Amino acid sequence: APVSLWIDDDEIELRPATGLWGGTVPETEKRLREELGGDELVQIACIGPAGERLNKMACITAGHYREFGRGGCGSVMGSKNLKAIVIEGDSSFKIPESKDYPSLFEEVYTKLTGKDMMKYHDIGTPINMAVLNELMMLPIRNLQRTTDQGMAGISGEKFADDVLLRNGACAGCPVGCIHIGFVRERFQKEHRYIYRQVSYDHEPIFAVGAMLSVENPFEVLAIIDISEKMGLDVMSAGVALAWATEATEKRIISKSETVVPLSFGDSEGYKQAMLNLGMGTNEFYRILAQGTLKAAEHYGGQDYACVLGQEMAGYATGEVYFASQALGFRHSHLDSGGYSYDQKETSKDVAKAVDSLIKDEQDRVLLTSMVACLFARGVYTDELLASCLKVVGYDYLAGNLESVSLNIQGLRWKNRFATGFAPEKLSIPKRFYEITTAKGPLDGAFLDTLKTEYCKAIRGFDPDTRKSEDQAS
Amino acid sequence: APVSLWIDDDEIELRPATGLWGGTVPETEKRLREELGGDELVQIACIGPAGERLNKMACITAGHYREFGRGGCGSVMGSKNLKAIVIEGDSSFKIPESKDYPSLFEEVYTKLTGKDMMKYHDIGTPINMAVLNELMMLPIRNLQRTTDQGMAGISGEKFADDVLLRNGACAGCPVGCIHIGFVRERFQKEHRYIYRQVSYDHEPIFAVGAMLSVENPFEVLAIIDISEKMGLDVMSAGVALAWATEATEKRIISKSETVVPLSFGDSEGYKQAMLNLGMGTNEFYRILAQGTLKAAEHYGGQDYACVLGQEMAGYATGEVYFASQALGFRHSHLDSGGYSYDQKETSKDVAKAVDSLIKDEQDRVLLTSMVACLFARGVYTDELLASCLKVVGYDYLAGNLESVSLNIQGLRWKNRFATGFAPEKLSIPKRFYEITTAKGPLDGAFLDTLKTEYCKAIRGFDPDTRKSEDQAS
Structure with missing residues (x-):
């Protein structure tokens, strides 16, 4: 039966997690936080539906906005019926008493907040989108192109100007490169929305923006959001959907496999496809969940499977x-x-x-x-x-x-x-x-x-x- | 000395509020809620800097998103050094035992959620912006026009599509006409934002959108936001700034009065001017705070002071x-x-x-x-x-x-x-x-x-x- 693992300074405990099984990543975190009663210092690492289904692209989500992705570690937790790990640390480290520590701290701090790092403070890692596009080094449209005017729509600058809400940082980092935007989703014909905060970085924008030719930052964030709800590594998943789109264009697969129509630039289809990939809704998506190369072995189209060991990163x-x-x-x-x-x-x-x-x-x-x-x-x-x-x-x-x-x-x-x-x-x-x-x-x-x-x-x-x-x- | 008035079922109490004096409306609410320790059923009515300064356009803000504006009631509280009223009701009403009550309730509910009311559910009161503009009945650019293509940018539909985040309702109302959008404000050269939720309606959009020729919904919301922080009635304040803009064009007043340049369509100037009006930063803004007609008596420009007793509403x-x-x-x-x-x-x-x-x-x-x-x-x-x-x-x-x-x-x-x-x-x-x-x-x-x-x-x-x-x- 599904369990969660609770760790604090003194003990380790497995608790039943049957009620959590099946939940998306945000749902799982929310329920665990409710159980905890609002202790904000707790850290939660968990998997989503993709990890439960042993999807080879499943990641482990830690701290809501960060994924331990690439390589399918989420399916390792899934294979052990381990939905979540909850860590309640309450010790602290003593700062060394020597005077060298504060002066060294200041040296590191000054260098960290110096000129070179501040591009990550300002625009974040997506600062590279425009640079790589300019250099003809950005993988676009399943690597059919390395530069494209449309990519101006999803540059880091565009994200920072249009969708950025706030910034985050790994513990104690003064740079704060984590950039968090917002997504609205209309859930009624009448204008009723739910909205969520979604973090973004160069690689996710490359994977479901550039590779899928989606040129609107809000749409890119919406696809990232679904990938993260499913607990999928968004790089692998995006590249997989890019392959599936080209395979559709080349009539190797059709709507009977993909269920929803896949077409470069069409974000609505990609949102549905991402959900299908996470949930493994049919044979096609379950095969794709074994990796793009596995799917290409099965259906053909190896030539344009953008896999270098695993689905490629955002650098051509x-x-x-x-x-x-x-x-x-x-x-x-x-x-x-x-x-x-x-x-x-x-x-x-x-x-x-x-x-x-x-x-x-x-x-x-x-x-x-x-x-x-x-x-x-x-x-x-x-x-x-x-x-x-x-x-x-x-x-x-x-x-x-x-x-x-x-x-x-x-x-x-x-x-x-x-x-x-x-x-x-x-x-x-x-x-x-x-x-x-x-x-x-x-x-x-x-x-x-x-x-x-x-x-x-x-x-x-x-x-x-x-x-x-x-x-x- | 400033006080707040606390009312619950059994007692009424005046508490010192020196620490609250000077605070904006959201700051005041936040501090009072902190004092209350998170009791969400409490209702707070308070004034902002405008009310404290006896600005004749000052409103009383109740429940964060609703203003008891028009007529300057906020300055009545201000004149009594009363910063806030906190009401902690904890009784409940008994529903009548007769069978007529539930059936009548259902009748009212059915009619309320019928076709006519649902335009307020969907788009909200700003549904009227496009209608009035179409009919040549929308006051625009200090009532120099009654229709203008640019108003398509701030129609209710545009707000609902672009800036709406969520909806609210007065107690128990199934229509939920309160529409709440979001505003981002960049506070550093590097992309760092604060963001807030701001409610909108036909009249505020008329007053600081149409009357000021500001045609971008996010900019309109940003001006409303400042008005609400100051505790100003946004209708009166918007019409007052529209008069001041035309008076500037006609060289009756100049930058030595307005401090910031006022020009139709220029939202940056209006944000600063709204702040100046709320804070009463110089003689001009203190005279304008007595009402647009008073200012026109002083500086001239009565002919285009859009005042019908008080600053006009959004219907021409x-x-x-x-x-x-x-x-x-x-x-x-x-x-x-x-x-x-x-x-x-x-x-x-x-x-x-x-x-x-x-x-x-x-x-x-x-x-x-x-x-x-x-x-x-x-x-x-x-x-x-x-x-x-x-x-x-x-x-x-x-x-x-x-x-x-x-x-x-x-x-x-x-x-x-x-x-x-x-x-x-x-x-x-x-x-x-x-x-x-x-x-x-x-x-x-x-x-x-x-x-x-x-x-x-x-x-x-x-x-x-x-x-x-x-x-x-």
């Missing part, structure tokens, strides 16, 4: 990014700096690109392991990070950042291969070879060589060798 | 309405059926028009005395009203509706004359003579005769004579 920057997403870790586009390398480097030096991916990963795994914000990676230089660790008493870590991060990196790959990951077998769908970016038409030969060499590099990754290399250099 | 229907508003009771345009007579009757029969005003008033004073909704006057026929009164035990009232209402009507006029009202002395400003409506150019001679005859009719009003007339007919 070029060969290095595609190779790294296809073979690398893919929790987020931020897991590897490939998207950034493409934008900065025009040479086609394979060795240099692969080396950059491997080295860049080293910094990112360290920050990720510390639950630090990757947007702030420019602030947390090795030196500053070491000072921060030292001031809270982690002297060993502070003195051995490089070997610690290489060890993490090594363990990641080792574990991945041990659990069956075979990068040699992966192929990149044809669509990715067809695009044109700011760098010109995609270079297929370069992409293929990168794939081969990156594959070798991660297969042969050895922390100890790299350590001696670093010491030698 | 013609001669009968203008005569009745100028001389009659003016709490609301609904206090007399003149606006409706103009729309139905094209003849220029003075006796017929005056008789209609007097007779129509008879029905309205009865409903008003019962705190019934005047929108529902078509539902509450004399027969149905008598049945309603009977079923709750008011047999005498039920059997004597006509003489009771004539008595109320007689007492109203008697009291008004006794307290100094001299209708003979009132003149109607030139602007009202200059308009064209669906009935053609305004007929000045007809208006003047109506004024003379209506004056005679109310001066000579005698309930006893009318009773015998009614019995004779």
